[in-house]
Amino acid sequence: xxIIKTAVAGTLxxxxxMVTIEPAQRGLEIDLDSAVIRQYGKRIMEVASxxxxxxxxxxxxxxxxxxxxxxxxxxxxVECAAxxxxxxxxxxxxxxxxx
Amino acid sequence: MGIAVYSTPLTxxxxxxxxxxxxxxxxxDEGDADxxxxxxxxxxSLVGCGALAGNTVKQLAVSQDAEGQGIxxxxxxxxxxxxxxxxxxxxxLCTKPDNSRMFSSMGFYPVIETGDxxxxxxxxxxxxxxxxxxxxxxxxxxxxxxxxxPFTLGHRHLIRYAxxxxxxxxxFAVSERGSMFEPAVRLEMIRRGTADIPFCHVFESDLYxxxxxxxxxxxxxxxxxxxxxxxxxxxxxxxxxxxxxxxxTIRFAGEEPFSAVTRAYNERMKELLPSYGITFEExxxxxxxxxxxxxxxxxxxxxxxxxxxVPESTYEIIQRQPGSGPACP
Numbered sequence: 001x002x003i004i005k006t007a008v009a010g011t012l013x014x015x016x017x018m019v020t021i022e023p024a025q026r027g028l029e030i031d032l033d034s035a036v037i038r039q040y041g042k043r044i045m046e047v048a049s050x051x052x053x054x055x056x057x058x059x060x061x062x063x064x065x066x067x068x069x070x071x072x073x074x075x076x077x078v079e080c081a082a083x084x085x086x087x088x089x090x091x092x093x094x095x096x097x098x099x
Numbered sequence: 100m101g102i103a104v105y106s107t108p109l110t111x112x113x114x115x116x117x118x119x120x121x122x123x124x125x126x127x128d129e130g131d132a133d134x135x136x137x138x139x140x141x142x143x144s145l146v147g148c149g150a151l152a153g154n155t156v157k158q159l160a161v162s163q164d165a166e167g168q169g170i171x172x173x174x175x176x177x178x179x180x181x182x183x184x185x186x187x188x189x190x191x192l193c194t195k196p197d198n199s200r201m202f203s204s205m206g207f208y209p210v211i212e213t214g215d216x217x218x219x220x221x222x223x224x225x226x227x228x229x230x231x232x233x234x235x236x237x238x239x240x241x242x243x244x245x246x247x248x249p250f251t252l253g254h255r256h257l258i259r260y261a262x263x264x265x266x267x268x269x270x271f272a273v274s275e276r277g278s279m280f281e282p283a284v285r286l287e288m289i290r291r292g293t294a295d296i297p298f299c300h301v302f303e304s305d306l307y308x309x310x311x312x313x314x315x316x317x318x319x320x321x322x323x324x325x326x327x328x329x330x331x332x333x334x335x336x337x338x339x340x341x342x343x344x345x346x347x348t349i350r351f352a353g354e355e356p357f358s359a360v361t362r363a364y365n366e367r368m369k370e371l372l373p374s375y376g377i378t379f380e381e382x383x384x385x386x387x388x389x390x391x392x393x394x395x396x397x398x399x400x401x402x403x404x405x406x407x408x409v410p411e412s413t414y415e416i417i418q419r420q421p422g423s424g425p426a427c428p
Contacts, residue, residue, distance in 0.1 A: 006183065006188045007183065008179065008180060008183045010176075011172065011173065011176035011177075011180075012172040012173075012175055012176045012179075012205045012206070013169055013172045013173055013176060014169055014172070018176065018179070018206065020183075020188075022188070031223060033204075033206055035204060063206065063221075065205060065206035067172070067204075
């Protein structure tokens with residue numbers, strides 16, 4: 001999945017996260033900002049990387065501003081931002097890369 | 100609580116409530132918002148607001164009795180989503196210094212702070228990548244920041260004089276849009292028009308010098324309210340972060356007989372810069388030449404008459420622009 005434009009998903013509200021995905025040339029770069037970075041920073045990065053990996057996103061600059069989101073929220077926000085960043089037609093392959 | 104985003108003018112009642120809320124938070128409507136977000140409670144009364152002007156989120160306020168409910172997070176989220184939808188990804192945020200911690204936890208990083216204002220940006224390394232992209236020169240270094248819309252013989256006179264007063268001169272071309280000529284065109288005019296001046300180096304100002312984020316009044320151009328112009332963010336960002344990094348010790352500007360806003364800016368530089376060890380030098384302008392006059396002539400289709408006011412290179416570039424030729428009969 002090639003990121004062709006900058007897109008955002010999510011909010012800065014409590015228990016949510018805002019995910020921004022921008023095109024990049026070389027590899028994945030994830031920037032995380034979270035009040036609970038010491039407790040859950042590693043896990044958030046894992047969830048984001050796994051999700052991007054499953055979507056086949058290899059080159060992107062990803063910014064996550066976390067406000068205490070659960071794993072499922074992080075996954076959903078990353079997926080949504082990625083879909084917007086590839087100008088997806090909306091026909092989601094449920095059960096495929098999105099599961 | 101609900102949030103609505105408006106790109107059209109507010110109703111009279113909304114506007115009144117909005118101004119009252121801003122006033123209660125010691126803020127002022129700067130009148131350049133492209134979008135306004137209003138948060139209302141279940142009774143429909145206004146509890147929070149925020150605006151997007153160009154790339155800058157500002158006029159963020161939540162009424163005191165509604166604090167602690169996460170209203171600011173919702174307002175900021177909706178403004179960011181709108182900004183992205185409009186293709187504006189690099190965002191600045193202007194607020195009171197007291198709010199630094201709140202917005203730091205919402206993905207914004209401080210750029211510069213004055214006594215009553217704080218400018219933040221949504222990139223951790225935004226300012227650093229700008230300043231790192233500019234080469235360092237040695238000796239006495241000076242700086243000129245100019246819009247050059249378009250680049251005239253007056254600008255050339257200023258830059259040539261400034262370059263003669265230092266070992267190396269940084270010329271920053273204003274990158275913000277909102278002028279007659281696009282930033283890339285103005286940059287080319289300045290580069291070509293100063294190519295023969297030794298030790299003069301031209302760069303884009305990015306959005307860190309004279310932009311709608313650092314100095315909105317310059318783009319609002321409300322000359323009547325020039326006494327209210329605030330340019331401290333712009334001047335302090337230059338004095339505290341840009342000048343020290345590039346070893347700049349002199350800032351040059353042309354004398355400003357026409358625009359009260361620019362004149363107020365020059366006056367403020369004169370007051371502030373010396374306390375940072377930077378000399379401010381105002382240079383008398385060439386009589387009879389002004390970019391404003393050139394723009395008027397172009398607008399009237401009198402392109403031939405601008406020839407004596409602009410360098411040959413500027414003239415060529417203007418002729419090449421679509422729609423700049425004489426009006427068709």
